[in-house]
Amino acid sequence: MQSLPFSIPVLSILLASSLVASLDAEEEPYVYEDFGRCHLVGACRRTSIVNGTWEDSGIAYKLERLCLERAQTFFRWCGNEGCEAVEAVYLPTARRRRYPEGCEIQGTRTLQQDQQQDMRKDDDEVDRHLASVPSKNADSxxxxxxxxxxxxxxxxxxxxxxxxxxxxxxxxxxxxxxxxxxxxxxxxxxxxxxxxxxxxxxxxxxxxxxxxxxxxxxxxxxxxxxxxxxxxxxxxxxxxxxxxxxxxxxxxxxxxxxxxxxxxxxxxxxxxxxxxxxxxxxxxxxxxxxxxxxxxxxxxxxxxxxxxxxxxxxxxxxxxMKPSKIVAFRLWRMNRRMPSHANFTGVHLRTFLMNEETRLTALRCALNLSEGKEDGRISIFSDAEKGIQEANRFFEGLHGDRNVSVHVSSAHGRSSFDEVVEGVASLFHLAQSVRMVGTTNSTFLILAAMLSCKDPTGTVRLHHVQNGNCIAVECKLPPAPVRCVEVGEQLCTPK
Structure with missing residues (x-):
């Protein structure tokens, strides 16, 4: 296998492990702020991994001239012919160069287009759902x-x-x-x-x-x-x-x-x-x-x-924050699982920011908040499969002893377009909850709280999980960082 014509830094596009192992050029030291400065756009005959838009090497981040020269270099390495053009864009100056000049960038079919095509059979039902959503762009x-x-x-x-x-x-x-x-x-x-x-x-x-x-x-x-x-x-x-x-x-x-x-x-x-x-x-x-x-x-x-x-x-x-058609369809499917106008406790398990003990504390907190209430329903979301598995094990272990109704969502993840759509729909669904449990260090949870904000002063109430306790806090939004104060006794959640 031939090596790529540049050295790919650790934070560049994710290539197959076999391809990464074949790189024969030594990576240069880099500074995080340098990343994202040089993008290449186009198709590549040699490998489909870099079709579309991708980031170029650490070398090309440093100077505009080096970045713009990459268009011709990559065109030749890819074995492109005729007008199978590649364009280099240096983001700090927005300068760009296309090779060959005068050719159009040939687009490839995207996963987004495939997803939208798959939705056509549901268009009528989705349109009826969207018609019930108040427009954020109304004349008023x-x-x-x-x-x-x-x-x-x-x-x-x-x-x-x-x-x-x-x-x-x-x-x-x-x-x-x-x-x-x-x-x-x-x-x-x-x-x-x-x-x-x-x-x-x-x-x-x-x-x-x-x-x-x-x-x-x-x-x-x-x-x-x-x-x-x-x-x-x-x-x-x-x-x-x-x-x-x-x-x-x-x-x-x-x-x-x-x-x-x-x-x-x-x-x-x-x-x-x-x-x-x-x-x-x-x-x-x-x-x-x-x-x-x-x-x-x-x-x-x-x-x-x-x-x-x-x-x-x-x-x-x-x-x-008005959902696109494909996100609105996912949200509609989530809402169908809940009784009409159901109130529920929303839980967000951010696995990167919450260890296993903290995630279990969040689940116990939601249980204590919901048990015995007429709106004793819990909806759980996580950004990783392990969070969902922990939630399933936790509630299966209750053996039906608790008077709550629990819906555990599939993990929405963040590594594909489909997962991102599911995640954005989950955010809208979480914003419909009457109580939110999670960590205020998660911008996902904070955005959901802001979306649910009905207080004209921008104050929302959350249950922040910390050190084995679930703490009721009021947060003044927008955060910079989040300005939260404790507003009541800690809701202890012993194991």
């Missing part, structure tokens, strides 16, 4: 001016002022939504620029720095957000080259950079500090910088005029 919504500006931006993206948020490809779904919501709030405050979202999409699972495998589908395959503009789609279709012609004048920030955050504490006109046509914000971890805006009376004022005096993160989140 407070974001009509934002939507109008987004429509103008889509048609004149090369001339309009925009805030471009670039999301780290290793970031999970919840953190990505935090980044988009924060950026949307900043756009609402500025009032003069559209919002573009660079949402990286995976074609194969990637290995996260914490050793988990993760996969992410396209934004519009997961959420129905027609006015949130996908940077890669809009800029490619509308004056892509012209959009980047003034790139050297763009202002770029990281969302956890103190220089950027200090601007959000200002009492001056924020537009004076954001004058360039494109403001580029790199979101490293989905940092919730919008809490500084909501805590700043000067910047909060235009939001109050738009959403009311008691505005909080909730209206923006509700606007963004």
């Amino acid at each position: 919504n407070p974001f009509k001016a934002f939507e109008a500006l987004q429509d103008e931006t889509m048609l004149q993206v090369a001339e309009k002022k925009v805030l471009l948020v670039r999301i780290n490809p290793f970031t999970g779904f919840a953190n990505r939504l935090f980044a988009i919501a924060s950026s949307m709030i900043l756009c609402l405050v500025l009032g003069d620029r559209g919002l573009l979202v660079d949402w990286p999409v995976d074609t194969t699972p990637r290995k996260h720095p914490n050793r988990e495998l993760s996969f992410m589908g396209a934004l519009h395959d997961l959420l129905d957000v027609p006015h949130i503009l996908d940077f890669n789609v809009v800029v490619t279709k509308h004056d892509g080259a012209k959009f980047h012609q003034d790139v050297k004048f763009w202002h770029s920030f990281h969302d956890d950079d103190e220089n950027f955050l200090s601007l959000l504490r200002t009492e001056e006109d924020l537009n004076q500090h954001f004058r360039s046509r494109v403001i580029q914000v790199f979101s490293s971890y989905g940092y919730f910088y919008s809490h500084l805006i909501l805590d700043n009376p000067h910047l909060r004022a235009p939001l109050e005029r738009m959403m009311g005096r008691e505005c909080c993160f909730y209206p923006v989140l509700q606007y963004l």
Whole structure:
């Protein structure tokens, strides 16, 4: 087997073990922040593993020139012919080069398309379900001016002022939504620029720095957000080259950079500090910088005029969190397992953040919260199969002695498009619960809690599992980090 024409770092695309073992080039040291800077797009005759979009080597992350040269190098290594083009994109500058020039990128059929085709037989039933879901984009919504500006931006993206948020490809779904919501709030405050979202999409699972495998589908395959503009789609279709012609004048920030955050504490006109046509914000971890805006009376004022005096993160989140058709179908199937309008306790077992003892504590906590109540139902979700197996063993061991009804979901995982769809549907289902149990260190649980928020001040109540206890806490959202306080006695859950 011939080696690839570059050295693949540990955090690059996940290749088959036999392929990885054959690499004859020694890997260079790398810095985590360098990853995700150089992407290649196209097909490869030699191996299907790298069809679609993939990350290039650690060498190419370091310089724009090296990244752009990879298009020709990889075209030749793949044995492509004619117009079977490969395009290299250097994300920090958004510069790109295609080889051969003048050729179109030939797309391949995606798993997302296969999933959507499989759903056609259920379309009528799904449509009836969606018709019952209140629209987040109705005429009565407070974001009509934002939507109008987004429509103008889509048609004149090369001339309009925009805030471009670039999301780290290793970031999970919840953190990505935090980044988009924060950026949307900043756009609402500025009032003069559209919002573009660079949402990286995976074609194969990637290995996260914490050793988990993760996969992410396209934004519009997961959420129905027609006015949130996908940077890669809009800029490619509308004056892509012209959009980047003034790139050297763009202002770029990281969302956890103190220089950027200090601007959000200002009492001056924020537009004076954001004058360039494109403001580029790199979101490293989905940092919730919008809490500084909501805590700043000067910047909060235009939001109050738009959403009311008691505005909080909730209206923006509700606007963004409308499920796509395929997610809505999965959610409908989950809801069918519950009696109509059933109240239930939702449990999220985040296996990476919770050890086995903590997960069992969460299950005992849910049991104590639900037992003997008319709404004594429990719905359990986990991001890994071992969490589901533990839940099944736990409740099977009760031998029917407890007066509760338990539904244990299949593990939603994070390593394929199908698992991601199941996970997003699980998040919507968890948000319907009347009590939530888990760890406040999980952004998945926090996002579900925010989605369920009915308090105009953005305060939600959770049951946080810690040190063998289940603690009732109230959390002020949005979190940066989560601001939670204990509000009652610890609910002890002895074995």
